[in-house]
Amino acid sequence: MSKTKKQLLTTGALILLGICILWAQSNFNNYTLRILNLSAIYAILGVSLNLIFGFTGQFSLGHAGFMAIGAYTTSLLIIPKYYKEMTFLIEPLIWPFSVLQLPFIVALLLGGLFAAIFAIIIGLPVLRLRGDYLGIATLGFAEIIRVIANNIPQITNGALGLKGIPAYTNLWWTLGFTVFTIFVIKRLIASSYGRALMAIRENEIAAEAIGVSLTYHKVMSFTVSAFFAGIGGGLLASLLTTIDPRAFMFVMTFNILIVVVIGGLGSITGTVIAAFLFNFMLEYLRPIEQGFDLGFISFPEIPGLRMVTFSLALLVVIIYNQNGLMGKLEFTWQGLFDFIDRIKNPKNSDEKGVS
Amino acid sequence: MTSLLKVDNITKRFGGLTAVDKFFLEINDDEIIGLIGPNGAGKTTVYNMITGIYTPTENKVYFKGEDITGLKPDKIAKKGIARTFQNIRLLENLTVLDNVMIGTHLRIKSGLFSAILRLPGYKLEEKQLHEKSIALLERVELLEFANEQAGSLPYGKQRKLEIARALATDPDLLLLDEPAAGMNPQESHELVEFIRQIKEEFGVTIFLIEHDMKVVMDICERILVLDYGKTIAEGSPAEIKNNPEVIKAYLGVDLANA
Numbered sequence: 272m273s274k275t276k277k278q279l280l281t282t283g284a285l286i287l288l289g290i291c292i293l294w295a296q297s298n299f300n301n302y303t304l305r306i307l308n309l310s311a312i313y314a315i316l317g318v319s320l321n322l323i324f325g326f327t328g329q330f331s332l333g334h335a336g337f338m339a340i341g342a343y344t345t346s347l348l349i350i351p352k353y354y355k356e357m358t359f360l361i362e363p364l365i366w367p368f369s370v371l372q373l374p375f376i377v378a379l380l381l382g383g384l385f386a387a388i389f390a391i392i393i394g395l396p397v398l399r400l401r402g403d404y405l406g407i408a409t410l411g412f413a414e415i416i417r418v419i420a421n422n423i424p425q426i427t428n429g430a431l432g433l434k435g436i437p438a439y440t441n442l443w444w445t446l447g448f449t450v451f452t453i454f455v456i457k458r459l460i461a462s463s464y465g466r467a468l469m470a471i472r473e474n475e476i477a478a479e480a481i482g483v484s485l486t487y488h489k490v491m492s493f494t495v496s497a498f499f500a501g502i503g504g505g506l507l508a509s510l511l512t513t514i515d516p517r518a519f520m521f522v523m524t525f526n527i528l529i530v531v532v533i534g535g536l537g538s539i540t541g542t543v544i545a546a547f548l549f550n551f552m553l554e555y556l557r558p559i560e561q562g563f564d565l566g567f568i569s570f571p572e573i574p575g576l577r578m579v580t581f582s583l584a585l586l587v588v589i590i591y592n593q594n595g596l597m598g599k600l601e602f603t604w605q606g607l608f609d610f611i612d613r614i615k616n617p618k619n620s621d622e623k624g625v626s
Numbered sequence: 627m628t629s630l631l632k633v634d635n636i637t638k639r640f641g642g643l644t645a646v647d648k649f650f651l652e653i654n655d656d657e658i659i660g661l662i663g664p665n666g667a668g669k670t671t672v673y674n675m676i677t678g679i680y681t682p683t684e685n686k687v688y689f690k691g692e693d694i695t696g697l698k699p700d701k702i703a704k705k706g707i708a709r710t711f712q713n714i715r716l717l718e719n720l721t722v723l724d725n726v727m728i729g730t731h732l733r734i735k736s737g738l739f740s741a742i743l744r745l746p747g748y749k750l751e752e753k754q755l756h757e758k759s760i761a762l763l764e765r766v767e768l769l770e771f772a773n774e775q776a777g778s779l780p781y782g783k784q785r786k787l788e789i790a791r792a793l794a795t796d797p798d799l800l801l802l803d804e805p806a807a808g809m810n811p812q813e814s815h816e817l818v819e820f821i822r823q824i825k826e827e828f829g830v831t832i833f834l835i836e837h838d839m840k841v842v843m844d845i846c847e848r849i850l851v852l853d854y855g856k857t858i859a860e861g862s863p864a865e866i867k868n869n870p871e872v873i874k875a876y877l878g879v880d881l882a883n884a
Contacts, residue, residue: 455742462741463731463752470717470728477715480677482703482732482795491738599719 272605280604285450292442304442305510306550311445312506314546315452317530318539319499322456324528325536326465327492328472329398330406332524334500336413339420339519340389341382341501342508343427346436347371348378349509354435362425375439379448379505386501387494389416394493398486401475413524420516432515433508440510448506452499453539459495460539468492529581533588534595541597549581556580628691629654630831631707631799636682638671638855645671647855648685653799658825658832660846662839662866664875667852669835670712673801677709678702689799704732708797710788712804712835718777722768722787725776726759729794759794765827766790766820782813786820793828800824802834806841818844843867851875 295307316334323331347355347368355364363369373381397408420427427433459465467488470478479485508514526549534545559580562572588595600606633651637644646668653659661669674680676687678699686695689705697705717725734755736748763769766786771779776787785805792800805821806814818841825832836842842849843863851859851866853875859866866872 458742458744459738462748463727463734463736463755464738464741466720466724466728467731469720469724470731473717473719474715476679476699477711477717478728479699480679480703480709480711480715481729481791482700483728484698484700486698 272608277604288446288450292446296442306554307442308440308445308506308510310547310550311442311449312503312510313527313530313550314449314543315445315499315506316503316527317534317542317546318449318452318456319496319503320527321531321534321536321539321542322459322468322499323492323496324531325538325542326460326472327468327489329489329493330402331409331493331496332406332521332528333393333409333413333497334527335519335521335523336409336416337386337390337497337500338504338507338523339413339416339516340386341379341504342514342519343382343420343433343504344385344501345375345378345382345505346433346508346514347426348373348381349375349437349439350433350435351437358431358434359424359428361429361431364428365425368426375437375444375509379502382505383498383501386504387498390494390497391490394490395486398489398493410521410524413519413521417516417519420519427516430515430517432513432518434513436508436512436514438509438512440506445506445510448502449543452502453543456495456499457539464488464491529585532585532595535597535599536595537599538595538597538601540600540602541595544596552581553577628688630690631676631833632688632691633672633676634688635685636672636675636687637684638668638675638680639683644855646675646682646852649852649855649857651850653831653833655798655831656825656829657848658821658834658846660842660849661833661835661852662837662842662849663852668855669852670803671855672852673709673803673835676702677707677801700732703795703797706796706798707801708792708795708799709801710785710792710803710805712807714781714784714788716776716784716788716791718775720776721773722776722779723759723763723772725787725791726762726794727755729791730755730758732795762790762794781808785809785817789820789824793824793830797830800830800832802832802836804835804837806836806838809838811840814838814841817841821845 295304299307316338320331320334323329347364348371351372352370355369393412397405397412400408421430423429460468467478467483470483471485471488475485511518530545530549531542533549534541534543556577560572560574560576562570629652631651631653633649635648635650636646637648638646649672661672663669671680675682678694678697678701681696686693688694689707692705694702694705717728734751736745736751740748760769760772763772766789768783768787768790771783776784779787789802789805802821806817809817821832822845824830834846846863849861849863849866850857851869851872858871858875859869861869
């Protein structure tokens with residue numbers, strides 16, 4: 272298939288997505304819109320985690336920390352001045368945050384940038400570690416961020432958290448940034464730098480021996496990942512309109528990890544599908560928490576049973592299908608057409624492969 | 627005149643064990659030099675010190691007159707030393723082509739943003755890297771496997787791919803760690819020819835470790851023998867063959883007195 276045709280199809284799909292958003296914003300109720308927004312934010316977070324974990328092979332559990340940095344930065348830059356005066360009761364907010372109020376897009380990008388700067392500072396020493404050790408160190412970092420957020424009331428308002436964050440987040444923002452994230456990460460992966468990242472995932476010693484700088488590429492991947500985690504955090508803050516340090520506990524990272532593992536480590540498509548699946552399932556599984564009666568046995572009301580279901584699902588995926596929904600496969604137009612072709616003419620399916 | 631590589635009496639100790647003791651070697655352009663010795667003699671440790679995986683406990687390594695001791699492996703690869711591994715280390719889940727293309731990554735001039743934005747400079751470079759990799763694969767007769775997983779290749783072809791990947795880094799010095807391991811006589815004969823050819827075509831100097839004596843004697847102009855970390859002999863293949871010290875190290879008996 273020619274390149275122009277693919278570009279045309281992609282442009283068409285984006286326009287179609289735009290029309291869908293337009294329609295959804297005016298026809299869906301707030302409940303559905305909220306789930307859709309959450310899903311899109313999870314997709315951003317999942318795809319960014321997949322870059323460092325799935326493509327570079329570095330087990331990072333620090334996503335909640337970067338989200339917190341992005342969320343606080345964005346919030347402080349968009350909350351109107353009089354709200355800030357009302358919220359910061361214990362200690363007044365320090366300059367320049369006390370007077371700044373920036374457009375949402377600038378605040379989001381600055382949130383991402385801030386998270387990225389932190390990623391460079393943390394990444395340089397921590398990314399020397401491998402495997403589980405790296406996981407523990409990054410997890411520690413995320414917890415440190417949370418504890419710090421609890422203890423600097425002049426910036427974060429401590430455990431009381433921030434309130435009155437303007438609710439700018441809508442489907443345009445969330446899905447727009449999802450598309451942007453996928454675009455950037457997809458292109459990064461398909462470039463020479465992306466191949467170097469995958470070389471590190473496959474075999475660090477071999478990668479280094481053929482001149483791939485481990486430090487540069489790991490920190491680069493970590494930083495790009497943190498940038499989008501920061502943006503995701505900012506979008507989430509504006510969706511929830513209130514944040515406090517408890518929102519960024521380890522459970523947050525764990526949820527995104529579930530999305531990435533179920534979707535498939537090393538598949539952007541899988542992550543996006545899993546992000547939507549995860550959030551919709553989380554809502555549709557609500558009834559099981561209310562207790563139910565199977566006739567011969569009745570279950571009492573157990574809050575939190577939904578998460579148990581997910582843990583079980585994760586277990587099943589890990590045991591029976593380690594590659595997740597998509598493995599390392601990606602959606603391509605060629606693949607879609609081949610698939611349609613196969614359904615139409617099941618006979619000559621053997622000769623064609625999925626590109 | 628400075629030699630291409632000068633290994634100046636390096637020593638490596640692991641705790642109380644001296645793995646390599648005062649190893650000295652000078653390699654000039656266009657040579658093929660062999661390093662032999664019984665198992666555990668410290669040959670691979672010498673390699674690891676030259677390529678930056680280990681730092682020598684004592685003394686230094688110079689490449690083109692420049693001190694490269696303690697540099698990271700990727701920096702040393704950039705200076706122009708490439709290597710293969712005793713136990714093949716391919717990027718097994720990536721394609722054969724990707725393996726070679728990653729080998730060309732270290733010479734990339736376009737930055738990260740240029741690559742993400744697909745600026746014309748990057749596009750051109752990517753095209754050049756692709757063409758170079760294809761040409762390399764064609765040269766080593768692996769082009770037909772370009773899109774297959776590297777790990778699925780048969781053993782002999784994996785060895786060749788590893789050499790091709792090393793050549794993709796544009797090295798001046800190529801270190802081959804037991805290239806003929808696991809090959810039958812016919813295959814190792816072909817390998818000898820192959821190494822000779824790539825030496826000519828790519829203008830690389832070759833330093834190899836090998837257990838297969840026929841290969842070593844066939845191809846090397848100069849041989850060093852290592853035993854218990856010490857260099858016990860150095861010379862032409864003919865000299866090495868008749869050196870009593872070497873025979874003793876390999877066979878454990880003193881043939882001169884036997």
